[in-house]
Amino acid sequence: MKLSIDEQKTLLELATTLRNGEAAPAAGSKAQQELDAAKKEHARLVEASGSAQLAVDDMELEILRIQEDERKLRRRAADDKVQLGAASDIEQRRDLEHDLYAAKSRIADLMSELQEAHNEIHALRNNADLCAQRVKEDQKKIEALEAKLAENDSAATAADREERIGELREELPDEILVTFDERRLENGVGVAAFNGRSCGGCFIVLPPADLSAIRQAAPEEMPECPECGTFLVRNA
Ligand SMILES: [Zn+2]
Incomplete structure (x- = not known):
């Protein structure tokens, strides 16, 4: 998946916000x-x-x-x-x-x-x-x-989160959102940060060959984690 570095960061924030929201219950x-x-x-x-x-x-x-x-x-x-x-x-x-x-x-x-x-x-x-x-x-x-x-005081923050999710989606191209949503449905993550050694989705430390392939990919390319298929954002 190809995306500008700024958009990659937006997409990462969207993925992170969505994951954080899953744990919190609504109903205040x-x-x-x-x-x-x-x-x-x-x-x-x-x-x-x-x-x-x-x-x-x-x-x-x-x-x-x-x-x-x-x-x-x-x-x-x-x-x-x-x-x-x-x-x-x-x-x-x-x-x-x-x-x-x-x-x-x-x-x-x-x-x-x-x-x-x-x-x-x-x-x-x-x-x-x-x-x-x-x-x-x-x-x-x-x-x-x-x-x-x-x-449930977090109910208010849940509403804020919903709003932020809407804003982030607005900033991203539709075809990127479709691919992200599909991948997210498959593995529950979609997009995660890459810390140089392991995937932020499955947390598996990747073998050197995979690591060097990820590092060498073009900056606007989002490499996939070979373990879980999550799109990785570098330098996040
Ligand atoms: Zn992974």
Whole structure:
């Protein structure tokens, strides 16, 4: 293949740019969308988790209130009993007995309220734990997506690369591009630099006879690597 030295360099850059691009994956905006959705979901989960914890706190306060009421009522019942032991007046005894009965019945009510509150707080705590767990899992999801996005930061450079490939192709004659594309399809390289000893496509160090043939070829001639068929650019 014959090509001016400048064009050889252009062709080499094209081949190198194409090879560099093959490893990089595309898809930046999709990951960004997923991340935005995950962050929205995260805000919702954090709020739900906060409400669940608030419900637990409220119920704990309610339990403390019931327990405090119960303590007061038991003190009152104990007082009533002491006074009953000393009182002889019928009217006074009737009042004390009535008060003792009222206190005992209120204590019984409180005990069932307390039982209910304990059942309820158990469920509320489970719910709060579950919410906190979801927040944690969502946080992990966000971190994974952010890592993925950082990787895909090369998406912008991928677009730049596409543009550069277009520019380079514009600078080269069509028949050269056809030959290059064909050779590239065959061996995955097409064109590579020759460093004086080995081929930049297959990296095989060539025997002296091949080396001297390559060195002696006319400057605008692009010799082929006898091993892989890649067109070689000298003095690249
Ligand atoms: Zn080769």
